Amino acid sequence: MLENLKPKEATAIVNSLLGGVVPKLGVQHITVGRSPEVEAFVHALDDVKNGHSLVKFWIGDFGAGKSFMLHLLNTVALKQKFVVANADFTPDNRLYANDGKAVALYAAIMDNIAIQTKPEGGALATLLEKWIEQVIAKTAQTHGISLTDIRQPTHLPLIQTAIMQTIQELTDVGGFDFGMVVLKYYEGYVTGDEQLRRNALKWLKGEYRTKTEARQDLGVREIIHDLNYYDMLKNFCRLFVSMGYSGFMINLDEAINLYKISTAAMREKNYEKILTIYNDCFQGKINHLFLNFAGTRDVLENERRGLFSYQALKSRLETNKFETAGVRDFAQPVIRLRPLTHNEVFVLLQKLRAIFDFNYKTQVPVSDTDIQAFMEEMFNKPGASEFLTPREVIRDFLNILSLLRQNPGLDKQQLFGDIQIRDERPNESAVDALVDSIEIL
Numbered sequence: 014m015l016e017n018l019k020p021k022e023a024t025a026i027v028n029s030l031l032g033g034v035v036p037k038l039g040v041q042h043i044t045v046g047r048s049p050e051v052e053a054f055v056h057a058l059d060d061v062k063n064g065h066s067l068v069k070f071w072i073g074d075f076g077a078g079k080s081f082m083l084h085l086l087n088t089v090a091l092k093q094k095f096v097v098a099n100a101d102f103t104p105d106n107r108l109y110a111n112d113g114k115a116v117a118l119y120a121a122i123m124d125n126i127a128i129q130t131k132p133e134g135g136a137l138a139t140l141l142e143k144w145i146e147q148v149i150a151k152t153a154q155t156h157g158i159s160l161t162d163i164r165q166p167t168h169l170p171l172i173q174t175a176i177m178q179t180i181q182e183l184t185d186v187g188g189f190d191f192g193m194v195v196l197k198y199y200e201g202y203v204t205g206d207e208q209l210r211r212n213a214l215k216w217l218k219g220e221y222r223t224k225t226e227a228r229q230d231l232g233v234r235e236i237i238h239d240l241n242y243y244d245m246l247k248n249f250c251r252l253f254v255s256m257g258y259s260g261f262m263i264n265l266d267e268a269i270n271l272y273k274i275s276t277a278a279m280r281e282k283n284y285e286k287i288l289t290i291y292n293d294c295f296q297g298k299i300n301h302l303f304l305n306f307a308g309t310r311d312v313l314e315n316e317r318r319g320l321f322s323y324q325a326l327k328s329r330l331e332t333n334k335f336e337t338a339g340v341r342d343f344a345q346p347v348i349r350l351r352p353l354t355h356n357e358v359f360v361l362l363q364k365l366r367a368i369f370d371f372n373y374k375t376q377v378p379v380s381d382t383d384i385q386a387f388m389e390e391m392f393n394k395p396g397a398s399e400f401l402t403p404r405e406v407i408r409d410f411l412n413i414l415s416l417l418r419q420n421p422g423l424d425k426q427q428l429f430g431d432i433q434i435r436d437e438r439p440n441e442s443a444v445d446a447l448v449d450s451i452e453i454l
Contacts, residue, residue, distance in 0.1 A: 147256060
């Protein structure tokens with residue numbers, strides 16, 4: 014049950030789940046009941062490796078495992094040699110804006126770029142240096158210069174020309190400034206000028222707010238902003254593939270924050286941006302790009318403020334009418350996450366008990382029979398069928414394990430009996446009322 018589990022992963026799993034969030038590491042060790050979805054995702058990754066681009070929408074109730082699924086997809090994609098990035102939509106992060114909120118989403122994506130050797134994120138600098146080393150090696154080979162000599166100042170123009178030429182071949186929009194900034198990064202890289210490298214990274218991550226500041230620091234005319242950030246993401250996708258990576262996968266969670274945008278016009282602009290990305294991917298305008306969105310059923314289906322309120326998206330995202338609970342179509346853009354069965358929850362809690370014991374080097378006195386008793390108490394509580402989510406089950410179970418580890422004499426049955434079911438869902442009716450009142454005003 015604990016095959017290849019590392020101590021760092023065990024700690025991340027226990028601490029994160031106790032805190033009510035999905036662990037960044039080790040999610041593959043607590044995966045149950047998602048085999049068909051993962052298998053379909055692996056096939057989709059193969060398509061993206063072969064040059065296609067895809068968009069998927071992972072839809073489920075609050076606490077149903079959407080964020081967990083995205084983290085699991087990360088783990089799978091990293092092993093398939095993808096560059097991956099994660100970001101959450103927030104009130105200050107969105108796809109379309111004219112006040113810096115779109116470039117803020119871009120900055121969050123770039124800040125969380127991960128590769129297999131750096132799965133926790135922050136891998137942009139590592140990737141840039143790897144790419145620069147590839148350009149240096151290729152230039153040395155082309156001109157018959159040793160790898161040692163090519164780094165001498167006399168050969169700097171050769172490297173600069175090669176970098177700019179390669180960037181121009183890879184980029185469609187903004188290539189000149191993009192290439193100039195990469196040159197500045199190279200200059201800081203070979204001379205040990207850390208400030209110059211930081212400034213170049215700051216530009217590439219979309220953190221400059223004025224052209225004047227960027228021109229003073231880097232000598233470039235443009236910055237990454239709300240209207241061009243998507244072009245830069247496509248440029249990076251091509252760059253990563255040119256380095257030998259399979260593609261670029263971006264996960265965008267908490268789509269409820271697009272649904273909550275207070276003005277209908279701004280929501281529509283964001284949905285229009287989703288449509289643009291969707292069309293680019295499925296019409297072959299960009300290669301090797303994979304975007305995943307995660308949201309609740311209201312985010313998708315609400316015809317006043319959800320994605321279905323934008324007719325062009327509704328026509329593309331409606332569920333296959335021949336799909337049933339027993340016959341699923343995982344090739345369609347929308348994947349609906351079904352609740353875990355009781356048997357799957359039981360297996361999950363067994364895994365968590367083993368990971369908890371491994372992490373604390375102990376053996377908490379909770380048997381399989383105790384797990385069954387815990388589940389019976391939880392699922393038979395008033396309100397369980399309506400409000401109970403995997404997140405709450407997991408957190409309550411780990412809280413009980415934590416108490417028993419520190420207080421072995423506690424009565425397990427009493428702890429199970431003290432469980433209370435809470436409605437942890439956002440009050441979406443209140444959100445609806447608030448947004449509607451703002452729109453009326």
